Amino acid sequence: MSFPRLKGWVSDRYDVADEMREIARHKLVPVHGREIWYYTGGIVLFLFVIQFITGIALAFYYVPYFEKAHESVIEIVTKLNMGWFFRSLHHWGAQAAIFVMFVHVFATLLLKSYRKPRELLWVSGLCLLGISIFFGLSGYFLLWDERAFAAVRVATGGAGNLPVFGGWIKAFLRGGIDVTGETLTRFYAFHVCLLPLLALAVICFHLLLVQFHGMSVPLSQQKKIVKQVPFFPNILYRDFMIWLFVLAVVVTLATLLPPEIAKKADPLAPPPEGVKPEWYFLFLFQTLKLFPGTLAGMNGETIAIVLISLAILFFFLLPFFDRKSGLGERSPLFTAIGIAYLIYFIVMTIVGYVT
């Protein structure tokens, strides 16, 4: 099964095997006490591959039209061979990808891996997190059930509260004044066309930057003697082991806890009671609840959205403010800021889940 003639045919025309081998041989990765956190990036990449495969399989049978969407999901689950499994795997793969991405972001933040010269790695990673969250929201809406409908109405309404561009963003996302069948068509286009292209471009850019800069070594580990091991095969084999374990966990969740399908969405019906957004939106949802209807004569929700946007913008630009770690010095202030962000995210998510 080594296909020598095919290999010969390819190498006659594109003799890149030796160069590839040389690159693989010279790619070294530092090994240190905090290296476990670096595998989260590889896990996200692996989960993205699962999402692409299961997403393509589901797209063969899904009907992106508001009168048929809900029924087509039910048909996928109940009539297609392994349809329930592919849908469930797609759901749990998305949850796992976003969870691991949050872990990767906070690990990068607390290990100060964003410091000079890796600022763009941080920015591209956060862009990827934003894209993934929008992937989650748009995918959730494709179900066209009453919970997804209410969640999208709240999320797009929240975006509409942004000053200046809010109204435009809301109209662009909804495809009209309210959430309708037009919104479903748009979200389908985002989910299967625009977002995958964007995600692919950002992933390539992110990986290119990782190759260019190499893996960072945390400041706390720099003084110690850091051993370097070849990426191929040492690190790749470790990645394989972790990916296999992650696959087994996601498959188990997909089998034991298939995601529910609520009643079909009715745009004229009131939203169901106790409806909550997906877990990764809970901290935003809970923050919005903290603000009163009006504050100093202004719309409380608008103030909340502006403050949240500023906090996210600061988070984005963190490497540019943290000059000390860029110079190889400790920066306890930014460690405290990172911990504050992490605690706020965890506490608000739990409070949002429990209440």
Add this chain to the structure above:
Amino acid sequence: MKRLLSQMATFLFTAAGPAAAEEISLLPASAYDRSAIYIDLALFWIATIVLIVLIRLKLREIERVQSMERKEDGETAPLLD
């Protein structure tokens, strides 16, 4: 009495009908299919663990050869003093 019971049964049956239709079975309904799924899941875990162990053994062997190569390089390397 028989008539009453049959009427009640009909009522319960027809009342349960639409409610059952609303509930969507998220896993294959038959017990045979479900047990097959759980057995497959167990086999999948066993296969995964075996694969992880095999990769671990392979990695150990690679690391052993790499450390031997390093030692050999160290022995044949010219002294710089």
